[in-house]
Amino acid sequence: MTKIKFIEADGKEHEVEAQEGQSVMQTALNNLVPGIVGECGGFASCATCHGYVDEGWQSKLPPPDAAEEGMIACAFHVKPNSRLTCQIKVTPALDGMVVRLPVSQTSE
Amino acid sequence: MEERIVIVGAGQAGGELAAGLRKQGYQGRVLLLGDEAHPPYQRPPLSKGFLLGKVALKDLYLKPLETYERFGIEFKPGTRVEAIDRSTREISLRDGSRLAYDKLVLATGGRARPLSLPGLEGARLENLFSIRSLADVEAMRGGFLPGNHLVIIGGGYVGLEVAAVAVQSGLRVTLLEAAPRLLSRVTGPEVSSFIERIHRERGVEFRLSCEVRGLELDEARRQVRGVSLACHGVPERLEADLVLVGIGLIPNTELASAAGLAVQNGIVVDEYACTADPAILAIGDCANQPSAYTGGRIRLESVPNAIEHARVAAATLMGKREPSAAIPWFWSDQYGLKLQMVGLSTGYEQCVTRGSVEHKEFSAFYLKDRRVIAADVIGRPAEFMAAKRLVSSRAEVDATRLGDVAVPLTSIAA
Ligand SMILES: Cc1cc2nc3c(=O)[nH]c(=O)nc-3n(C[C@H](O)[C@H](O)[C@H](O)COP(=O)(O)OP(=O)(O)OC[C@H]3O[C@@H](n4cnc5c(N)ncnc54)[C@H](O)[C@@H]3O)c2cc1C
Numbered sequence: 001m002t003k004i005k006f007i008e009a010d011g012k013e014h015e016v017e018a019q020e021g022q023s024v025m026q027t028a029l030n031n032l033v034p035g036i037v038g039e040c041g042g043f044a045s046c047a048t049c050h051g052y053v054d055e056g057w058q059s060k061l062p063p064p065d066a067a068e069e070g071m072i073a074c075a076f077h078v079k080p081n082s083r084l085t086c087q088i089k090v091t092p093a094l095d096g097m098v099v100r101l102p103v104s105q106t107s108e
Numbered sequence: 109m110e111e112r113i114v115i116v117g118a119g120q121a122g123g124e125l126a127a128g129l130r131k132q133g134y135q136g137r138v139l140l141l142g143d144e145a146h147p148p149y150q151r152p153p154l155s156k157g158f159l160l161g162k163v164a165l166k167d168l169y170l171k172p173l174e175t176y177e178r179f180g181i182e183f184k185p186g187t188r189v190e191a192i193d194r195s196t197r198e199i200s201l202r203d204g205s206r207l208a209y210d211k212l213v214l215a216t217g218g219r220a221r222p223l224s225l226p227g228l229e230g231a232r233l234e235n236l237f238s239i240r241s242l243a244d245v246e247a248m249r250g251g252f253l254p255g256n257h258l259v260i261i262g263g264g265y266v267g268l269e270v271a272a273v274a275v276q277s278g279l280r281v282t283l284l285e286a287a288p289r290l291l292s293r294v295t296g297p298e299v300s301s302f303i304e305r306i307h308r309e310r311g312v313e314f315r316l317s318c319e320v321r322g323l324e325l326d327e328a329r330r331q332v333r334g335v336s337l338a339c340h341g342v343p344e345r346l347e348a349d350l351v352l353v354g355i356g357l358i359p360n361t362e363l364a365s366a367a368g369l370a371v372q373n374g375i376v377v378d379e380y381a382c383t384a385d386p387a388i389l390a391i392g393d394c395a396n397q398p399s400a401y402t403g404g405r406i407r408l409e410s411v412p413n414a415i416e417h418a419r420v421a422a423a424t425l426m427g428k429r430e431p432s433a434a435i436p437w438f439w440s441d442q443y444g445l446k447l448q449m450v451g452l453s454t455g456y457e458q459c460v461t462r463g464s465v466e467h468k469e470f471s472a473f474y475l476k477d478r479r480v481i482a483a484d485v486i487g488r489p490a491e492f493m494a495a496k497r498l499v500s501s502r503a504e505v506d507a508t509r510l511g512d513v514a515v516p517l518t519s520i521a522a
């Protein structure tokens with residue numbers, strides 16, 4: 001069982017069970033985690049599923065592709081560890097991963 | 109008794125609202141009623157990845173069924189609401205039963221506008237389709253065979269996306285459009301001709317400024333055999349194995365109007381998603397709302413609008429008042445090329461392009477009074493959010509700098 005912890009910008013934590021093969025965004029949606037919007041449905045077209053992957057986990061993920069990088073470049077509240085959660089697939093190696101969420105997905 | 113919120117329509121907006129209420133800690137009952145057999149699902153892939161066979165059915169579902177159960181959302185599929193009784197605060201269902209509500213939210217979306225041609229009244233043609241639901245796509249798929257000739261009536265996004273999938277699936281495609289150019293209501297001539305070109309390169313044929321005069325049916329009146337049309341007055345007949353009609357949407361407002369609520373191109377709501385009846389709200393494709401962006405009223409047909417409108421309604425139902433301030437945006441996908449549009453370009457004075465149309469990587473900015481009112485971003489996703497900022501800030505821009513790819517868009521936005 002793979003667990004992922006989402007931490008909202010105000011510190012509220014949501015530890016949820018993730019299904020292998022699904023995206024981290026879908027995991028958040030399935031568990032009604034506030035702070036992940038996912039307007040485009042997971043096609044790297046909107047940057048409203050943006051999250052910060054905690055140090056230590058970043059190296060376990062495949063690097064972002066061009067589409068993801070493009071969207072992150074212009075997302076709101078970007079940090080060096082920003083990722084689009086729709087582009088991260090859940091694998092057992094991600095058990096325990098922590099994803100922090102930005103103050104807002106849609107404005108500054 | 110426990111308060112009950114009843115949501116009519118289990119689509120993008122209804123599903124989002126039910127989830128949003130629970131996310132915000134709503135304690136009462138939440139009932140989500142939908143007349144389809146499925147839980148809320150994504151419609152955009154219906155004319156893109158799902159039609160192409162690249163997105164699986166279960167990946168269309170916005171959330172698995174189990175999620176609704178787990179969070180106490182009483183989701184009832186196959187449940188059609190027939191009427192609202194405002195005096196008793198009850199709705200009646202197709203099976204004759206009645207259901208009480210404290211707050212009612214109409215999230216009924218819309219239906220495809222039918223082709224209105226003499227002789228078609230009441231006909232149920234087996235190879236004439238429109239796409240609004242999963243069931244529609246499933247019905248159409250049987251005819252998606254290589255070599256078949258698909259005639260598409262309507263050059264909007266749905267028609268164009270289906271054209272792209274069809275030629276990639278080996279069909280022959282002819283698209284008929286009444287206006288002299290594609291997407292004429294939503295974009296400028298530069299983008300229209302670009303879109304036309306990428307489709308022509310793949311083999312899609314077009315008839316623009318085209319008037320559809322009639323459909324030729326087989327003897328049993330169950331199949332369309334051909335389409336007769338006229339371009340600039342010159343008559344023509346096209347053979348067709350299947351026909352797709354993509355000529356827009358009619359909002360599902362009948363429940364509201366029968367209940368005496370105002371309807372004008374959608375159910376009329378205020379900036380908090382409320383109708384004139386304080387117990388009834390309306391959201392998504394079916395609602396006509398004030399827009400901070402245009403200063404007037406709009407009815408939008410897009411996922412971002414459905415999500416934002418559901419957020420506004422959730423706030424209202426939680427006793428907060430958070431008007432929508434969102435900028436309309438929309439995306440499309442054709443041949444793997446990403447198109448992202450923000451704002452509404454109606455009334456623009458100047459179009460500035462940035463990047464290379466030739467290389468299918470450019471943005472078109474629509475300016476009015478030196479301000480960017482809308483933008484189409486094609487194959488340059490990195491510029492989309494910056495374009496969104498330019499549109500929302502209404503900052504004055506220098507057209508020359510805007511058109512110069514050497515100047516970062518973010519510095520123009522600043
Ligand atoms: C083929 C297609 C492609 C699209 N592509 C894009 C895109 O690329 N980007 C984008 O932003 N948007 C796109 N859209 C638009 C987007 O899907 C809609 O704007 C969005 O689904 C609107 O959500 P809604 O909840 O208002 O309506 P819907 O999602 O249509 O949901 C309404 C639901 O209510 C049900 N209903 C209606 N009346 C009743 C009743 N009386 N009782 C019970 N249930 C009822 C309907 O059956 C339906 O299930 C596309 C739409 C289609 C059809």
